[in-house]
Amino acid sequence: MGVFATTDDPGSTGHEQVVFCQDKQSGLKAIIGIYSTALGPALGGTRFYPYASEEEALADVLDLSRGMAYKNALAGLDLGGGKAVIWGDPEQIKSEPLLRAYGRFVESLGGRYYTACDVGTYVADMDVIARETRYVTGRSVEHGGAGDSSILTAWGVFQGMRAAAEHVWGDPTLAGRRVGVAGLGKVGKYLTGHLLGDGAEVVATDVNPKALEWVRANHPQVELVDDTAALVASDIDVYAPCALGGALNDDTVPMLRAKVVTGAANNQLAHPGIEKILADQGILYTPDYVVNAGGVIQVADEIEGFNFERAKLRATRIYDTTREILRLADDEGVPPAVAADRLAERRMAEVGRLRTIRVR
Numbered sequence: 168m169g170v171f172a173t174t175d176d177p178g179s180t181g182h183e184q185v186v187f188c189q190d191k192q193s194g195l196k197a198i199i200g201i202y203s204t205a206l207g208p209a210l211g212g213t214r215f216y217p218y219a220s221e222e223e224a225l226a227d228v229l230d231l232s233r234g235m236a237y238k239n240a241l242a243g244l245d246l247g248g249g250k251a252v253i254w255g256d257p258e259q260i261k262s263e264p265l266l267r268a269y270g271r272f273v274e275s276l277g278g279r280y281y282t283a284c285d286v287g288t289y290v291a292d293m294d295v296i297a298r299e300t301r302y303v304t305g306r307s308v309e310h311g312g313a314g315d316s317s318i319l320t321a322w323g324v325f326q327g328m329r330a331a332a333e334h335v336w337g338d339p340t341l342a343g344r345r346v347g348v349a350g351l352g353k354v355g356k357y358l359t360g361h362l363l364g365d366g367a368e369v370v371a372t373d374v375n376p377k378a379l380e381w382v383r384a385n386h387p388q389v390e391l392v393d394d395t396a397a398l399v400a401s402d403i404d405v406y407a408p409c410a411l412g413g414a415l416n417d418d419t420v421p422m423l424r425a426k427v428v429t430g431a432a433n434n435q436l437a438h439p440g441i442e443k444i445l446a447d448q449g450i451l452y453t454p455d456y457v458v459n460a461g462g463v464i465q466v467a468d469e470i471e472g473f474n475f476e477r478a479k480l481r482a483t484r485i486y487d488t489t490r491e492i493l494r495l496a497d498d499e500g501v502p503p504a505v506a507a508d509r510l511a512e513r514r515m516a517e518v519g520r521l522r523t524i525r526v527r
């Protein structure tokens with residue numbers, strides 16, 4: 168075990184702690200990034216991915232852990248922001264010893280960081296990691312876990328969309344609106360159900376024929392289009408990106424006819440400045456990390472002993488948080504993405520500061 172690299176200056180990113188973990192025998196190379204523990208232990212998933220270089224892995228963990236601090240702060244959780252990456256191809260190197268070695272590193276942080284699933288890691292992996300550490304969530308139902316996090320993610324996205332509809336059209340409902348869902352995966356499918364239940368028309372697309380088949384069989388009233396470009400250019404009121412990141416980019420934004428963008432995908436803005444272009448086009452964008460927090464709310468609830476109704480109630484409050492952000496954005500004359508960042512920073516500063524009051 169040992170350190171396999173150091174950053175030039177991790178302090179310059181604003182992170183509290185960046186830990187490099189290596190276990191040569193099992194092939195583990197992991198980086199745990201803790202951006203902030205101002206609100207509580209840092210929570211964020213472990214991404215297992217074949218990065219091209221150590222620099223790329225480091226850049227990803229720094230970026231993702233910062234994002235989690237903002238997401239957790241606005242979700243109202245008493246949790247800070249962290250994330251971890253395991254560098255390598257999970258298909259090739261994932262093993263019990265590797266996951267358990269990783270679990271020991273998580274344990275060594277003494278509860279400053281809680282891990283969970285992300286790209287390349289699954290509930291079953293969390294159960295293996297849990298054999299070495301208490302600081303793991305997103306576990307299987309048999310082990311007291313919450314199961315599929317996409318259920319509350321979709322519910323939260325729907326709540327954020329209701330708040331956006333109210334802001335733009337005066338009523339917190341999608342009834343009579345045409346909503347374009349890009350990506351009919353775990354979240355997109357549940358979201359489609361909520362939208363139809365609310366009286367919306369849904370037009371959708373996916374690259375996976377199985378996802379299309381599922382929709383044809385379960386929701387035959389959904390109109391399917393060839394691809395995201397066709398969806399974006401069609402006559403929709405709301406665009407819901409529920410596939411990959413970067414959905415809002417220099418190609419899609421000029422074509423977009425929707426008045427509202429609310430979706431589950433992480434990192435929807437392809438580059439800084441897109442939020443301003445959307446605002447200038449009169450399109451209301453609800454920040455992804457605000458509306459897609461239902462999943463982290465679900466896994467965070469597990470830390471107390473999972474209670475679905477309690478977690479759902481908290482995910483429902485994404486409606487109130489989105490409203491507050493949209494109001495703040497109007498008051499301060501900034502795009503909602505900027506208002507959301509300000510609100511998260513305010514909570515981290517104001518609540519984090521209370522820890523300076525000695526209690527014993």
Ligand SMILES: NC(=O)c1ccc[n+]([C@@H]2O[C@H](COP(=O)([O-])OP(=O)(O)OC[C@H]3O[C@@H](n4cnc5c(N)ncnc54)[C@H](O)[C@@H]3O)[C@@H](O)[C@H]2O)c1
Pocket residue numbers: 316317318320349350351352353354355372373374375378394395409410411412431432433459460462463
């Ligand atoms: N699952 C969660 O709890 C959760 C929580 C927060 C954020 N998210 C984010 O939401 C998004 C969806 O998550 P998911 O769990 O539903 O993933 P998923 O893999 O189940 O679904 C993604 C779907 O998008 C489709 N897709 C991929 N590329 C596409 C393209 N170019 N055009 C159209 N469809 C395309 C895939 O075929 C798949 O059906 C991801 O960005 C994820 O990071 C998910």
